[in-house]
Amino acid sequence: MATTNDLKNGMVLNLDGQLWSVVNFQHVKPGKGGAFVRTTLKNVLSGKVVDKTFNAGTKVDTANVDRREMTYLYQDGVDYVFMDGDTFDQLTVPGETVGGAAKYMLENNTATVATHDGVPLYVELPASVELVIQHTDPGIQGDRSTGGTKPAQVETGAEVQVPLFLSTGEKIKVDTRDGRYLGRVSG
Numbered sequence: 315m316a317t318t319n320d321l322k323n324g325m326v327l328n329l330d331g332q333l334w335s336v337v338n339f340q341h342v343k344p345g346k347g348g349a350f351v352r353t354t355l356k357n358v359l360s361g362k363v364v365d366k367t368f369n370a371g372t373k374v375d376t377a378n379v380d381r382r383e384m385t386y387l388y389q390d391g392v393d394y395v396f397m398d399g400d401t402f403d404q405l406t407v408p409g410e411t412v413g414g415a416a417k418y419m420l421e422n423n424t425a426t427v428a429t430h431d432g433v434p435l436y437v438e439l440p441a442s443v444e445l446v447i448q449h450t451d452p453g454i455q456g457d458r459s460t461g462g463t464k465p466a467q468v469e470t471g472a473e474v475q476v477p478l479f480l481s482t483g484e485k486i487k488v489d490t491r492d493g494r495y496l497g498r499v500s501g
Contacts, residue, residue, distance in 0.1 A: 318351040328377040333358040417472035439490040
């Protein structure tokens with residue numbers, strides 16, 4: 315248990331049986347009336363964002379969320395298996411929990427896995443990953459009608475829009491949040 319005076323960004327609260335992460339908070343002391351705390355909360359599981367106001371000093375139930383770096387080992391049916399590098403414990407994360415992150419996960423790469431009471435909540439990838447283009451059509455010189463990009467399939471199976479000059483076998487940097495092409499990786 316904590317009070318609203320202890321709130322910090324990233325703290326996870328248990329409100330009505332649901333887990334909410336504090337995105338933003340502001341202590342407000344109006345000239346008239348009691349002080350209050352205005353918060354922006356994000357549902358840990360659904361991603362839904364809401365604004366909620368608490369009276370100052372109100373007790374809130376905090377949730378113990380364990381975030382740790384883990385190595386992605388392999389896919390087992392619809393589930394994904396991760397390993398803790400310190401304890402070598404393996405954790406199976408359901409496909410729904412991994413969600414869109416699966417499009418950018420390569421075996422033996424690290425990701426942050428958040429759990430609450432041993433239940434996986436979400437998987438967070440680094441901001442960008444380096445992937446090899448498995449297939450893309452050759453760019454046609456002078457073809458700029460498409461804005462200078464073409465679809466390319468990377469080694470994880472995801473499709474990324476890349477500039478026309480890139481070809482199959484090249485390594486590129488991809489933004490894991492929105493799947494944008496960020497640049498070519500040399501070497």
